[in-house]
Amino acid sequence: MKLENYHIESHNSELLARHEQRLSFVKSEVADAEYIIQKLVDFQIAIPSWALGTGGTRFGRFSSGGEPRNIEEKIEDIGLLHKLNGSSGAISLHIPWDTVENTAGIKALAAQNGLKFDAMNSNTFQDQQGQALSYKFGSLQHVDKAVRQQSINHNIEVIRQGVELGSNALTVWLADGSCFPGQLNFRNAFQNTLESLTEIYAALPADWKVFVEYKAFEPNFYSTTVGDWGQSLLYTSKLGPKAFTLVDLGHHLPNANIEQIVALLLMEGKLGGFHFNDSKYGDDDLTAGSMKPYQLFLIFNELVEGMDARGMIHKDDVAWMIDASHNVKDPLEDLLQSVEAIMIAYAQALSVDRKALQEAQAVSDVVRCQEILQQAFRTDLRALVAEARLRAGAALAPVEVFRKYQIRAELIKNRGNKTVATGL
Amino acid sequence: MKLENYHIESHNSELLARHEQRLSFVKSEVADAEYIIQKLVDFQIAIPSWALGTGGTRFGRFSSGGEPRNIEEKIEDIGLLHKLNGSSGAISLHIPWDTVENTAGIKALAAQNGLKFDAMNSNTFQDQQGQALSYKFGSLQHVDKAVRQQSINHNIEVIRQGVELGSNALTVWLADGSCFPGQLNFRNAFQNTLESLTEIYAALPADWKVFVEYKAFEPNFYSTTVGDWGQSLLYTSKLGPKAFTLVDLGHHLPNANIEQIVALLLMEGKLGGFHFNDSKYGDDDLTAGSMKPYQLFLIFNELVEGMDARGMIHKDDVAWMIDASHNVKDPLEDLLQSVEAIMIAYAQALSVDRKALQEAQAVSDVVRCQEILQQAFRTDLRALVAEARLRAGAALAPVEVFRKYQIRAELIKNRGNKTVATGL
Amino acid sequence: MKLENYHIESHNSELLARHEQRLSFVKSEVADAEYIIQKLVDFQIAIPSWALGTGGTRFGRFSSGGEPRNIEEKIEDIGLLHKLNGSSGAISLHIPWDTVENTAGIKALAAQNGLKFDAMNSNTFQDQQGQALSYKFGSLQHVDKAVRQQSINHNIEVIRQGVELGSNALTVWLADGSCFPGQLNFRNAFQNTLESLTEIYAALPADWKVFVEYKAFEPNFYSTTVGDWGQSLLYTSKLGPKAFTLVDLGHHLPNANIEQIVALLLMEGKLGGFHFNDSKYGDDDLTAGSMKPYQLFLIFNELVEGMDARGMIHKDDVAWMIDASHNVKDPLEDLLQSVEAIMIAYAQALSVDRKALQEAQAVSDVVRCQEILQQAFRTDLRALVAEARLRAGAALAPVEVFRKYQIRAELIKNRGNKTVATGL
């Protein structure tokens, strides 16, 4: 079956009365409910093409069946998500996994599904079939200029493909680094990487951005050449105004204060985008909000505050994306849960009484500061998020709809049980 | 070419004069040099069959060529290592990757190479082709008794194969755990696992041991059902006298004091074995001694002290094994480096002035305690390790011999450049 | 001024209408609201005597004024808290800081304030004026039997004082450990500690318990002799049925899964008590629920589930206590915030749909498991907690009352601005 609007409407109508009661109560609790709902309606989170299949670890992978087999089916899946939650109106592609031949057709398909093309992702952390030189010892950092050139060319090709599709940003995540002391000269690795990025930067169209993602460790286990926000900021500052830092929530050392990093990057005008997920130990790539929902709120609290302060009121100023790996959940259900958690955190951050917070901060009233933040966090704002979906024509309870109409079973019937999504 | 004894002898003869000078100097520095050398000659470290190929991460794998294609070639590789260093006289198999059909032939081949069969490893963290039930949600812990029974049966089959080969221990590493809060009832998971282990325990021959390995996280990222030494000890205590805890150096939370854990397990008579490797962030599986050589020494310091105290003087009382993953090194060179680092740490621990240490501890002379340990660690004992190799008929400089005779090139010529070792 | 009941009633009456609306809404959202309210009314959390003054770090301390100067004023402060929130009806003393001379008078004063005497705390981590032997190198673990005996005697004296006051438990937190490799023989330290604890255990009255607290690090920075739950469980198992493990939320290595530890200790019948606080880096001793409120809920989720499973339905089966350090907040306001956060987490855990959770777990429906837990966590149950306070005659909004009647100013007026609470 294809999920039609009337399926959603039918489901919504069953839940509507209870929803209205909840919404009415929340509106009595929150000052700017209508303002928040409108911000939620406008908010869109890109879905990466590689998140639609079951993830794995180095120890193995347990498929869940019905995974998309090509870019058309990936667009179809994200279209489904967007129909369900009204907030997933963009797709982020990964090249070469998603290299498109029929550009016009793909663009038309995306448009039919209401999807834009978000940041393009290059891949120099794996060797592809038939690739001339290996990335075993790095790509943009490599001691061999020929390998660096190959990596540069690949990134430029990704830009080219992105231009055709209508994207306007390139995300560079480098696995580059080292596994053992002595393997790298850190300064040479940095300089080589900077030189390579400079060439890629030069190939950016005028309206494009490049996002330089950082990560503390994995797959290299001694050093990473873009290892933390400080290193990323060094690169993006040296590159120029089109270069920005991208924050992935799972890419930090234990106990890092990510919300402070976010605030400082905003202050420097260098926060480019986000990869949402959650984690307990490392880059665990769990569902957003599943482990540390308060931290997710605190991050959004900085985003709301910092973007207001900089006049970055337009939703396009930061690229929002999920980057998770669904090892034990249905990937589509997982994405619905992630988007929901992100929307809730955004709603909570929007509902913070900023004036009261500023006043409490101004007199170092720490107890009151905490009360204000926790008031926003503990108030149940899920009805606002549901209302935003309702107004967007989407489902009040997306996961329930997904299950009620047995969409996974349908996908398995159509695509088979042993499909492997291209990519990871 | 096949590496012959005369190749090693020829190489040794070139290095001999300088070696003798170093040995002579070390003997003037260390009290019990001859005793230490003999202990080093006797010391054997098992090589796991899966460490002979290039490792990978969830992001990819970069092969190095010439990897063994079957168990015969794995035995050949370990035979080569043992010929080079005289300390790798055992192989640890992984079932089903190494399931043997021609048992007699394999035993003969191992004997020709001077190898014993160390602990057998079961695998319930991956689904195998044609497997009836999936381990996606665990094996010995599974909520479904049928999955637990399948896992139990597999472990019993591994014991059976091990008995045929002459092994006398089973290592159980469980990936069992959960990725999200709520997924598991922790107590039920523990009880199911205990019940399953009890059935496996009942199938152990009289002279066998079972090692229960613990790991803090990965591939599950919220909880692990044998997550730390305390949990492993609970299981092995409840199971009985043939059950022991196995320590893998990379399986701890950040900053854990592993040497203290080792001491306490020895105290309880429950230290069964070791998986050596090194790490900076998690289960990085780097070359032993490559990151924290002082920690490796401190662990051996506890082993030497604790085994003496318990009369565990025989080398067979603890199972020593390497468990590393060679992502950016030649696997055989990496193993030579690991064994060398382990031997050095053992030599350092043997050279600690225990009487002086006890005296300093007895008066809480912390400065002196540190001086005594660091005296052992900072003294260069590599000539003792080399001498042990020389006496065992092995190479003074194993990596040099491996390179001089271009053994990797030979392996690639014979086996091809794109081979994939069975297993990870 | 003294806070009188009519002050609270007057305040409550202002908030009552809005409270009733919220309560009514929550009752429409939660199945067992009345059951939960009653459990909350019954729930009592002990306040440690040392938490009433401003805390400090090794770098300094910034007093907040009006701190209690003796045990009478400490009881007065906790009486005030209990009057405000109805849930702080117990005090936990620390000897020798709180050594009582006039036992009868102190007992009467506590009774007037509605307070019981919770677990007594011994102190062998500091040297007291005039103490014969130093604890610089440990107490119960010390290499010198005379120091061990002094520590044992102190603990027995603490039991004696506790018996007089009507307490029935002893908490032993040991700073014992080492700062440098080699300083301690780990096994000897364990055996000495066990021997010492055995003597203390023998001095326990029939109806007493002893809690053995563990801590990963600080004030010793290499090893701690009761370093983790596994070590504590070893001690308490060897000691006997009156010995239990005590969990302090801040005493773990980074990323530890504390809720799993809680579940396993409950399974073993060895969970004795709790020290609530919150932390980001180490034993930060922050307000409960201020940093990781979801983790606090997950811990309570295990407590509710595990205690039900064991028939531990009586509230006295586990000792609940706050152990925080209020460096930048008013200590009394901080304690009100901590108790509130704990009550909320308890309410959330009580509201989990356990039957649904078990069903979802039974089919490994991970998505659903998460939905069930997050439904309980995200529903705003603060009105239930407030209602429990109302029924207990306490304040709907304790911090507001504390501020409205300027209680801190009054305390400063009475006690002075430069007081130092005995103890830390």
Added chain:
Amino acid sequence: MKLENYHIESHNSELLARHEQRLSFVKSEVADAEYIIQKLVDFQIAIPSWALGTGGTRFGRFSSGGEPRNIEEKIEDIGLLHKLNGSSGAISLHIPWDTVENTAGIKALAAQNGLKFDAMNSNTFQDQQGQALSYKFGSLQHVDKAVRQQSINHNIEVIRQGVELGSNALTVWLADGSCFPGQLNFRNAFQNTLESLTEIYAALPADWKVFVEYKAFEPNFYSTTVGDWGQSLLYTSKLGPKAFTLVDLGHHLPNANIEQIVALLLMEGKLGGFHFNDSKYGDDDLTAGSMKPYQLFLIFNELVEGMDARGMIHKDDVAWMIDASHNVKDPLEDLLQSVEAIMIAYAQALSVDRKALQEAQAVSDVVRCQEILQQAFRTDLRALVAEARLRAGAALAPVEVFRKYQIRAELIKNRGNKTVATGL
């Protein structure tokens, strides 16, 4: 007794024969022994005035007796250290603890002891007796401009005192930060701090530097306003060419790659100085080299390589200082151990075969890179360090001399057993 040169000479003469043998052997192992010895002779490490007394934790402090009671006795102690090891020829003062009234006399005393005045340290993390405004909620970051101004004035006063003494650098370590989410506006805190530092910077004499130290956590437990190297670099880049980042080895999140940070700061020309110590968990302030000696070597490896690359060959280009806390050791013995460990690490780094390393790196020969570094680390170079001391007229075995002549006993006799060094 006063330690005289003939005491040291007498002791050296006893050890000389054995030393000569060791030196001779090392010279046969290391290429540039004489070059290394000369570098070691030239190398000086500043001793902070606060490291001469026993340290403590928030839980207590155990004095060791004979601690210096004033700045004269502190200079005396460092003079003693310098006499013993020839490498401690500088003192780093802490204001107001070490505020000097008789400047000329103090300068003369320092000169007599062969000591220079290294970086001056300001203190805005504690309130001093009679201070007008409190630093409870920060100093240079404070929301109240008056508190910021007080902190600025204090730093300018420290510069003034330093100018009189002949120092030429100011180290600013800020405890500024927050303990709870919401307490601070991160961006305002940064901007306030930057503004304050700018005023201090303006007060620097032409030949002065300011070092901005960073620290991840403690005494604030949620955020620190100069929290990592990236933040420090932001400040020092905005301040100007006299501002540099200072690295304290204990001020990082778990598992941070400090040597990479050092390399990058050198690359940017912004590495100003070092605080040496060692740690396992946090800012444990343990003896340098006592926990992770290989990491200490790797850091020096970057320093030697990076300073060569930048032509920073003069020893004054980076400020070297110890910053440890001697809770369970004699402070003077601890400092001797720290300096020894630092000298060894420096010697090891100097002995790295850089040409071979560059060649191995140029072909990504990871195995060989490791062998080269470990060859330098495992070779016992202590005789080179001892020889450097001998040539400087200091002791071959400083700790032994300290003990042989019972210097601590003498200090206790002169100064008493209960002295408390000014400061921490």
